[in-house]
Amino acid sequence: MRERIGKLLGEDVEKKIVLGTFHSISRRYLSAYGKRIGLDSNFSIADDGDSKGIIKRICERLKLTVEPSYAKSWISKRKAKGNHSTTSQKGKKADHPDLLKCYEEYQEHLQRSNLLDYDDLLVRCVELLEKNASCVSNVQSVLIDEYQDTNGIQYELMKLFAQKQGRITVVGDPDQSIYGWRSAEVRNLYRLLREFPGTDEVSLEENYRSSQSILDISLRVIQEDKRRYQKALTPVHAKGTRPVLRKLTSSSNEGEWIVSEIKRLILMLGGMLKHEDVAILLRSAALSRHVESALGKAGISYRMIGGHKFYERKEIKVLIDYLRVVYQPENNDAVARIINVPRRGIGEATVKSLLAEAELEKLSVWTVIIKHCRGDRKATTNIRAKMEQRLSSELMRIINGLQQKAADITASSSFSLVDLIEQLISQLNYKKYLEDEYANDHETRWANVREFVNLVSDYLRDSTNTEDDELPEVDEVEQSEQDSMLGKFLANVSLASDAQRGSGKQDQSSMITISTIHAAKGLEWPIVFVPSVYTGSMPHSRAEDIDEERRLLYVAMTRAQALLYLSCPLYGPQGFSNKVELSDFVAPFAEVAFASKGPSVDEPVIQTIGKILDRDPPQSKVIFEKLPPMTSVEDDRFPENPFDPKNSDEIGDARLPRGVKRQRTDLSENSKAYVDEHQWDREYATTMEQSSAFTMSSLPGFVSVSQHQHTIAAANKAKEQATARKATITKGTNRRPADQKSLLNYVNQGSRPQQAAPSAADRSAFSSYSRYQAAASKFAAWTASEPLNTNSTLPQHKLPVGNQLARPSGRQPDNENRKRYACFSSSPTKPASPEKAEQEVSRDDPKPLARPATSFHATTFTAVRSLPRGVRRPVGMGPAPSMDRLRKPFKPLTINRPSGPERP
Numbered sequence: 025m026r027e028r029i030g031k032l033l034g035e036d037v038e039k040k041i042v043l044g045t046f047h048s049i050s051r052r053y054l055s056a057y058g059k060r061i062g063l064d065s066n067f068s069i070a071d072d073g074d075s076k077g078i079i080k081r082i083c084e085r086l087k088l089t090v091e092p093s094y095a096k097s098w099i100s101k102r103k104a105k106g107n108h109s110t111t112s113q114k115g116k117k118a119d120h121p122d123l124l125k126c127y128e129e130y131q132e133h134l135q136r137s138n139l140l141d142y143d144d145l146l147v148r149c150v151e152l153l154e155k156n157a158s159c160v161s162n163v164q165s166v167l168i169d170e171y172q173d174t175n176g177i178q179y180e181l182m183k184l185f186a187q188k189q190g191r192i193t194v195v196g197d198p199d200q201s202i203y204g205w206r207s208a209e210v211r212n213l214y215r216l217l218r219e220f221p222g223t224d225e226v227s228l229e230e231n232y233r234s235s236q237s238i239l240d241i242s243l244r245v246i247q248e249d250k251r252r253y254q255k256a257l258t259p260v261h262a263k264g265t266r267p268v269l270r271k272l273t274s275s276s277n278e279g280e281w282i283v284s285e286i287k288r289l290i291l292m293l294g295g296m297l298k299h300e301d302v303a304i305l306l307r308s309a310a311l312s313r314h315v316e317s318a319l320g321k322a323g324i325s326y327r328m329i330g331g332h333k334f335y336e337r338k339e340i341k342v343l344i345d346y347l348r349v350v351y352q353p354e355n356n357d358a359v360a361r362i363i364n365v366p367r368r369g370i371g372e373a374t375v376k377s378l379l380a381e382a383e384l385e386k387l388s389v390w391t392v393i394i395k396h397c398r399g400d401r402k403a404t405t406n407i408r409a410k411m412e413q414r415l416s417s418e419l420m421r422i423i424n425g426l427q428q429k430a431a432d433i434t435a436s437s438s439f440s441l442v443d444l445i446e447q448l449i450s451q452l453n454y455k456k457y458l459e460d461e462y463a464n465d466h467e468t469r470w471a472n473v474r475e476f477v478n479l480v481s482d483y484l485r486d487s488t489n490t491e492d493d494e495l496p497e498v499d500e501v502e503q504s505e506q507d508s509m510l511g512k513f514l515a516n517v518s519l520a521s522d523a524q525r526g527s528g529k530q531d532q533s534s535m536i537t538i539s540t541i542h543a544a545k546g547l548e549w550p551i552v553f554v555p556s557v558y559t560g561s562m563p564h565s566r567a568e569d570i571d572e573e574r575r576l577l578y579v580a581m582t583r584a585q586a587l588l589y590l591s592c593p594l595y596g597p598q599g600f601s602n603k604v605e606l607s608d609f610v611a612p613f614a615e616v617a618f619a620s621k622g623p624s625v626d627e628p629v630i631q632t633i634g635k636i637l638d639r640d641p642p643q644s645k646v647i648f649e650k651l652p653p654m655t656s657v658e659d660d661r662f663p664e665n666p667f668d669p670k671n672s673d674e675i676g677d678a679r680l681p682r683g684v685k686r687q688r689t690d691l692s693e694n695s696k697a698y699v700d701e702h703q704w705d706r707e708y709a710t711t712m713e714q715s716s717a718f719t720m721s722s723l724p725g726f727v728s729v730s731q732h733q734h735t736i737a738a739a740n741k742a743k744e745q746a747t748a749r750k751a752t753i754t755k756g757t758n759r760r761p762a763d764q765k766s767l768l769n770y771v772n773q774g775s776r777p778q779q780a781a782p783s784a785a786d787r788s789a790f791s792s793y794s795r796y797q798a799a800a801s802k803f804a805a806w807t808a809s810e811p812l813n814t815n816s817t818l819p820q821h822k823l824p825v826g827n828q829l830a831r832p833s834g835r836q837p838d839n840e841n842r843k844r845y846a847c848f849s850s851s852p853t854k855p856a857s858p859e860k861a862e863q864e865v866s867r868d869d870p871k872p873l874a875r876p877a878t879s880f881h882a883t884t885f886t887a888v889r890s891l892p893r894g895v896r897r898p899v900g901m902g903p904a905p906s907m908d909r910l911r912k913p914f915k916p917l918t919i920n921r922p923s924g925p926e927r928p
């Protein structure tokens with residue numbers, strides 16, 4: 025920013041600019057002039073951890089009946105409000121005397137130690153500038169960005185910095201106020217207009233970022249807040265494609281769908297967009313696990329903003345290190361990392377010495393410890409008696425106990441890896457440990473731990489489904505026994521983490537962004553995904569201000585430039601015990617306003633995205649030519665209306681998984697199909713696996729959803745029968761089961777014994793299944809021999825009778841103008857002319873919204889001067905703005921400059 029300003033205003037001006045956050049600028053002033061208020065200029069800053077420790081010790085020493093973490097945030101809020109906060113104190117209960125006592129003691133401690141906490145930086149700077157106006161007498165003007173997120177004390181600072189010239193410019197958007205939890209006060213906007221009646225307002229009505237559809241729908245979300253500041257808005261870009269609200273069965277499906285949609289879009293947009301153009305914005309970092317896991321599986325790298333990657337989180341690393349030691353106690357680094365977690369009085373020096381001793385003696389650290397504790401060999405490292413006692417009664421007991429249990433775990437044992445981890449967590453008293461160590465965010469960390477358990481559970485389920493690990497046998501070459509379950513899991517974790525480990529040299533364009541919504545403020549991406557839009561996540565279950573949560577969703581949605589996706593699973597991250605509901609922020613208009621799946625990426629869509637992003641769109645012909653064979657060109661890998669296993673009439677509750685701890689292997693054969701998701705891809709016979717990749721499911725008029733359900737039932741049944749038949753195969757035969765007729769028998773139908781008539785449901789199921797199969801093989805044969813083209817007569821085409829494998833005879837020769845598809849698609853032929861494109865892109869728009877977009881984003885420009893000096897207040901604002909006035913629809917303003925003397 026400094027550079028850009030320098031370029032515009034010249035180097036001299038650039039040097040004079042003081043640029044930074046409120047905290048950093050305050051620190052600079054306090055260092056320079058703090059002496060004037062009795063501050064030692066060598067003060068240090070107490071960070072959050074320091075403040076927490078000090079408050080905790082005060083509470084213990086004085087036996088105060090307040091939670092240290094609560095006391096800390098109470099003190100912080102109190103400081104943040106400043107002296108002249110507008111927040112009404114009326115009707116508020118008097119503060120608990122213990123809180124006041126804690127505050128007093130805490131301040132005394134900071135003062136004694138020459139420390140300032142983050143809030144003090146602002147509080148003391150206010151004090152400095154109130155008493156010493158000369159320190160800021162050179163300030164010509166003050167500009168504040170993201171003004172809606174300022175709090176009371178920052179408002180005071182702003183005025184104090186501008187006290188000489190009284191020139192203030194603030195830029196902000198009340199609809200984006202999302203820091204209430206940090207004492208930001210959206211009221212500061214109203215306060216400014218009241219306190220500075222000569223303020224000019226300039227409404228920045230044009231939105232240059234997002235497509236009209238994205239703005240319309242974002243506005244619809246925010247308009248539900250009836251108390252919001254009304255503003256006008258003019259979208260600059262074309263309508264674009266409708267934002268999507270995708271429903272998925274589970275959180276893991278949600279992650280997989282996001283990845284498949286990203287891949288599809290990048291492919292279908294022919295390189296116009298890269299991974300760096302995609303962001304996944306989350307309400308809280310704890311939700312990232314499924315997304316990270318799916319990206320890891322797909323080998324797509326990502327960067328995290330506003331959080332750590334899942335496996336890199338401290339609370340997760342500790343558990344993984346424990347598991348590593350259980351699996352392989354010789355792992356010295358892992359032992360060194362856990363030896364004092366939870367605290368066992370073993371300092372860093374002891375750990376270093378143990379590592380050095382082990383290396384010298386060519387032993388593992390673990391062996392050194394064991395031998396020492398058992399009296400077999402005395403360690404040269406000074407291990408005090410108390411330390412020794414805790415090592416043997418805690419660490420060794422836990423590790424040895426779990427080692428025995430881990431050895432017995434197999435894919436089908438009743439004691440699973442999940443149970444092993446649950447035992448580890450309970451033996452470490454891990455919840456308590458997190459509460460003690462991380463007073464501020466232990467809840468989030470504990471939520472991550474639960475997520476980790478879910479992850480292991482998912483891993484077990486997936487690993488019993490796939491045989492990826494197993495190599496085909498080679499004659500007379502013996503394979504070693506497969507690793508233990510724990511070993512396999514740890515290898516999987518290491519590989520997943522390694523795939524994501526940025527070397528620093530990694531090409532940024534190959535990375536998508538995962539970010540919390542808070543951290544995405546002010547940023548933008550061509551494609552934005554907002555997963556987990558359900559009540560409990562958005563609004564968050566612990567949120568106090570629902571309107572602020574709504575604004576948070578609005579911020580997330582308005583980060584998107586061209587394509588916006590929201591999604592919501594039927595079941596949350598905890599699995600089938602955790603049914604969730606679509607967020608009320610979108611539920612009232614979800615059906616009409618959102619598309620239920622990703623858009624077809626055709627010529628008009630590509631052209632429009634190119635225009636919005638100001639990039640050169642590739643020709644669709646080129647894109648289609650480069651598409652890998654069997655690419656699914658539509659967002660059809662997951663059903664639009666996902667199957668809810670718990671609501672199915674066909675499936676009794678008894679056959680449902682019991683909860684997250686339950687392993688796939690524990691389940692009956694039938695319930696397998698419903699554990700993770702509707703088994704759209706997997707339950708068919710071999711040729712129909714990945715059916716969506718063949719795009720058969722989009723063949724016009726081919727299978728309905730209900731037919732599809734029947735098909736699955738039939739597939740299950742067929743599978744069961746096949747299993748039964750397999751069981752009856754006798755040794756030495758040609759592997760034809762006893763009940764299978766020979767070809768001769770088949771021809772000689774007359775002699776075939778009458779079979780029992782199938783039930784109506786079975787008949788229907790089997791008929792759709794066999795129709796499905798017949799068409800699939802026909803399609804496969806046809807696509808194998810012919811280039812993939814469509815023509816308008818195809819939907820009307822009748823399959824020739826009596827020649828099942830014949831090629832459709834009604835096909836026309838290739839035609840230059842005809843659209844080429846790599847795969848068969850149900851998409852209607854699209855107009856090629858770019859003029860039509862924009863109209864066409866919005867062809868699937870819902871009925872016009874109840875209220876057209878009248879406002880979206882306004883930024884307030886205020887030039888504050890102590891005297892109004894003839895700047896006319898805009899029409900309709902009256903002499904002084906009141907709160908009522910501010911809630912009325914905002915009238916676009918034009919600045920009316922006085923024709924009188926020039927401003928100073």
Ligand SMILES: Nc1ncnc2c1ncn2[C@@H]1O[C@H](COP(=O)(O)OP(=O)(O)OP(=O)(O)O)[C@@H](O)[C@H]1O
Pocket residue numbers: 197200231232233545546547548582883
């Ligand atoms: N006058 C303009 N002409 C063309 N593009 C513009 C113009 N002004 C802004 N933009 C573009 O619009 C996008 C949004 O601009 P900017 O980030 O400045 O908005 P903002 O008001 O800070 O948004 P927010 O507060 O929502 O983050 C950017 O891509 C920017 O390049």
